[in-house]
Amino acid sequence: MGALLALPALWVDHEPGEIATGLLSVLFSVLRLDGAYARFDDPEGGVPLVIWRPSGTAVPVELGVVLDAERSLAPGITTTSVGLDAGAYRVTNVALALPWETGRVLVSARRSDFPTAMETHLLRVAISQAAIAIHTARRLGREHEARVSAERMLVKQNELLRSLVDEVEPSLASLSKHVHDASRLVSDVDDWNATRLSARAAGPPNEAEEKAARPARLPLTRRELEVLGLLAQGLSNKEIAGILWLSDRTVERHITSLYRKIGVARRSEATAFALRNGVV
Known part of the structure; x- marks a missing residue:
């Protein structure tokens, strides 16, 4: 027993x-x-x-x-x-x-x-x-x-996440650069507008000084300048919409408007215009 x-x-x-x-x-x-x-x-x-x-x-x-x-x-x-x-x-x-x-x-x-x-x-x-x-x-x-089984699943999930990070990291770096360039473009436009307002308050503008402050007088709104700058960097309409938090249709409307204002009909011409006028 x-x-x-x-x-x-x-x-x-x-x-x-x-x-x-x-x-x-x-x-x-x-x-x-x-x-x-x-x-x-x-x-x-x-x-x-x-x-x-x-x-x-x-x-x-x-x-x-x-x-x-x-x-x-x-x-x-x-x-x-x-x-x-x-x-x-x-x-x-x-x-x-x-x-x-x-x-x-x-x-x-x-x-x-x-x-x-x-x-x-x-x-x-x-x-x-x-x-x-x-x-x-x-x-x-x-x-x-x-x-x-749970530990194996966790290892597989971590491997998948690492793989996804490796795949999207280059795209994220490129997108970050585009966002940075767009922010700098907006800042430059703000500085130019502030300079113009100060100059107007001080008296009639001097043509030579205004030309030095900005390479050319562009008949574009601030948003159209932003769209033009990103377009000239090779971004698609969808990418521009994502960076500026706009809809695809709104971006198309801005592009149509700026094409009409600067007298171009295609992206290559708009890019050349942006480069000549110091937008990018």
């Missing part, structure tokens, strides 16, 4: 198959068995754990006879006499019907008094402890698999 009570501690951190093997080894040594069979069903729908002793390609014959009649066996613990050419066997069947574990354990011995009351009690204790240990091992194994 002491050996059976020590089983839960011996089975800690063991796999379900190792626990089932250990159970049969203990039963063989304590009960002096001739054969043993154990099946522990997987409550999650996995493959049942099946093992028998003596090990071989087939279940011992006397146990097979009882297993063939498994459906007609009564629940709980039952003992059947099986006569074979090799002799008469007493086969005890223990049906597991726990809320979280089902299965069956069969043991056989040639002794006519098998199993005694004490042996029946030992069977109950050992098989119940094995069922608890196997259930715990399965649960811990699934938790470990879930953690490993």
